[in-house]
Amino acid sequence: MSFADLVRLAPDTTLRILLINAAGEHSIALAGLLQPLRLASRKLGAQRLLIELVAAPQLLQNLLLAPEQWPAANIVLLVADDDSAAMAAAESRRLIGYCQKAACYGAVGAAVLWLARAGAMAGVRTALPWALYPEVDEVADRAILTPNLFEIDGNRLSCCGGAASIDFALTLIGSMYGAGLQAQLKEALCIDRVRGAEERQRVALQARFGVLQPKLSEAVTLMEANIEEPLATDDIANLVGISRRQLERLFKQYLGSVPSRYYLELRLQRARQLLNESSHSMVQIGLMCGFSSGSHFSTAFGALFGITPREQRQRKLQPPAPVAQHQI
Incomplete structure (x- = not known):
């Protein structure tokens, strides 16, 4: 199922979005996602949009002990600010395997690189944080790396993180629930303009090359x-x-x-x-x-x-x- 399919389903079903936090409690990327999504859930009601947040270590433990308690969400996003927070290979495979059960899945910040390294973004337009381009090595052959703020390609989602996560979250909400709700959230968050997916990480070019x-x-x-x-x-x-x-x-x-x-x-x-x-x-x-x-x-x-x-x-x-x- 693609994100476009979810957009068509959104008016008539309960959508569950799960954020997996591997970024720590002071993450700008996580806060930028969480605040708009939670505001949207409050306005729509949990019967239409349910937002859940779980720490990566907790989810990994629960997947081992009681996997049935964690059914696949409609959208799963893995969030990390720093590639140094990468997990052990076995843990990473387990976590990414869970993400792939969702109708749509992806990553924000450094976690985009984790998915790309695992081959989960093969052939997909992928918004990788510019600071991580020196780390791409063989990833460039698997994912179609772009200098954009975020990408929505089929059922795969990626965002460079930082403040762009706010634009990303508001774009998802606007696509699924309309410009009216997005406008309310922009006002509540004192945001004048939502940057589009096509806008570039402005400092990316010089930093990358x-x-x-x-x-x-x-x-x-x-x-x-x-x-x-x-x-x-x-x-x-x-x-x-x-x-x-x-x-x-x-x-x-x-x-x-x-x-x-x-x-x-x-x-x-x-x-x-x-x-x-x-x-x-x-x-x-x-x-x-x-x-x-x-x-x-x-x-x-x-x-x-x-x-x-x-x-x-x-x-x-x-x-x-x-x-x-x-x-x-």
Whole structure:
């Protein structure tokens, strides 16, 4: 079952979300997840959304002694801030095996790396914290690592952690229960804007490649600086001082993409941001993001995001639906 399937089920069933804490009691990532989810549960009622928190050592012990007491949840998220907190191999396999019984499962923070190392994110777009990229070794061949804040790919969820966990939690809630509830939670948490999955870990590029891959870093910086008038792949290669083939090899190895595709996604992500946050017309936005043809812009946007630019803007213009509040 994918996350999209859960979204369809959410209005008519009780959803159970289990957070497995391997991060400690002062974790920003854990607090960023827990607070919005608990607020949502209070407003909806536990009969619609049940949030549970369990420490990783406690769950491991209970799985050994009384596994029947821990039926699979709809969504299970393993949370850790620091890779040094990684468990022994046997414990990690047991915990990840439990996570995989859920309809949707994933990780936040350093725990994303644990799932990737176990092969649980194979072939899946995965938002790994930028600080952990030096640790990826063979993981890069198993997961499709992205520089984004979080990813929702089929039934697998990943988030880079930190403050992004708030955006991640609010996105899950908005997807399952609507913009009305999300708006209430934003107000309660004094949050002006929820960052989308496509937004990048801003310091990730230099931290990931910096000294080790300066040519790749320079190439992406050129792309980001030339959204309105895109550069040709050959021109980018010449500007950074390598051959086109070398450039393509770097993009394939470190970004899991080819330069032209990566560049196109950057432009489309910028277009979606402008659709959401500006009053420019769709024709203007297409031109500002390097599309000379409205039909090309609409087709490319739909292929990446699954909706047209017009539908994207209409979705943002819809007033939030009222949500009944229940106390528990």
